[in-house]
Amino acid sequence: MTLIDGKQLAKKIRKSLKEKVDREQIKPKLVVIWCGNNEASRVYDRIKSKACEEVGVKFEEYHFGENISETELIDFIYKLNNEESINGILVQYPIPKQISLQKIANAIDKNKDVDGFNPYNIGLLDSNCPVFTPCTPLGIMKMFEEYKIDLTGKKVVIIGRSNVVGKPMAECMLNANATVTICHSKTKNLKEELLKADVIISSAGKRNIVTADMVREGTVVIDVGTNRDENGKLCGDVDFENVKKKASYITPNPGGVGPMTVAMLLNNVIKAYEIQNGIINYD
Ligand code: GUN
Numbered sequence: 001m002t003l004i005d006g007k008q009l010a011k012k013i014r015k016s017l018k019e020k021v022d023r024e025q026i027k028p029k030l031v032v033i034w035c036g037n038n039e040a041s042r043v044y045d046r047i048k049s050k051a052c053e054e055v056g057v058k059f060e061e062y063h064f065g066e067n068i069s070e071t072e073l074i075d076f077i078y079k080l081n082n083e084e085s086i087n088g089i090l091v092q093y094p095i096p097k098q099i100s101l102q103k104i105a106n107a108i109d110k111n112k113d114v115d116g117f118n119p120y121n122i123g124l125l126d127s128n129c130p131v132f133t134p135c136t137p138l139g140i141m142k143m144f145e146e147y148k149i150d151l152t153g154k155k156v157v158i159i160g161r162s163n164v165v166g167k168p169m170a171e172c173m174l175n176a177n178a179t180v181t182i183c184h185s186k187t188k189n190l191k192e193e194l195l196k197a198d199v200i201i202s203s204a205g206k207r208n209i210v211t212a213d214m215v216r217e218g219t220v221v222i223d224v225g226t227n228r229d230e231n232g233k234l235c236g237d238v239d240f241e242n243v244k245k246k247a248s249y250i251t252p253n254p255g256g257v258g259p260m261t262v263a264m265l266l267n268n269v270i271k272a273y274e275i276q277n278g279i280i281n282y283d
Helices: 006-024 039-055 070-081 101-107 119-126 135-146 166-175 190-194 257-276
Strands: 029-035 058-064 088-091 155-159 179-183 199-202 220-223
Touching: 006 039, 006 135, 006 257, 029 039, 029 070, 029 257, 039 058, 039 257, 058 070, 070 088, 070 101, 088 257, 119 166, 135 166, 135 257, 155 166, 155 190, 166 179, 179 190
Parallel strands: 029 058, 029 088, 155 179, 155 199, 199 220
Antiparallel strands: none
16 A cells, blocks of 8 residues: 655645746745634645745735625636736635625636636536646646556545546546546445546545545545544545555645645646746647
8 A cells, every 4th residue: 555645745846846937037926815603614725825935935914704795705806807916716615595696706817726626627627628727636647647646547436526636637547548437426336437447536525434445455545634533633535544544645635635736726827827927838
């Protein structure tokens, strides 16, 4: 069994991004918006801000109350779209329930859409010519690249169908020539599906949804979920201690996918800067 060390790989990627920022003498800028009192959003915000500082990306955050209206938030995004010094815009999920996720994704300028949630960018990924790929799936693809795990013809089973992980993950895997199944809360027999998998990617957000009896010997297991155990400690979706005995490769959680997501956000902000300044061109 090989442990996929996302923490170490993310560090290596941040180092190479910093070298790029220094070499090109650029100063990309990310704006993060978060609303309400979600404790996790506050924590993620701090992690992102630290990572930006390390790499030399300017970071600005705006925090709104739980009661912000949809028009107020969209008008604010439009203002950021028109601000030339801002290269990337990210609205942290979850957002208050009176606000449509879709309208927010639509509002963000496609060239500043570092989350890759705007329908234009989703369409590009779907057409296998991606510009901004959502950060978590992109980070997972980098792990496969780093560990030289070939996906051609492999059976990949994804748990979760969100626009943040499950669906874009499936697109990435199709683009890498895998055979893809997406399971979700209405799937009839999850164990039966998982036992067919060469690769399992769990983004259910449910502790111990993947146990050792559901995993074939030699499977690659990627754990995206963020949960807490009975002692309040962070954990993933996978029963790590037992599943690792059967897996060929497995991500720890924490220390696996999470740091890669943040590294890919930095990657996308720098890419946004390069697109906006004509350093790279996708037209
Ligand atoms: N909340 C959890 N993951 C993400 C993400 O990748 N992007 C945003 N905007 N919010 C999130």
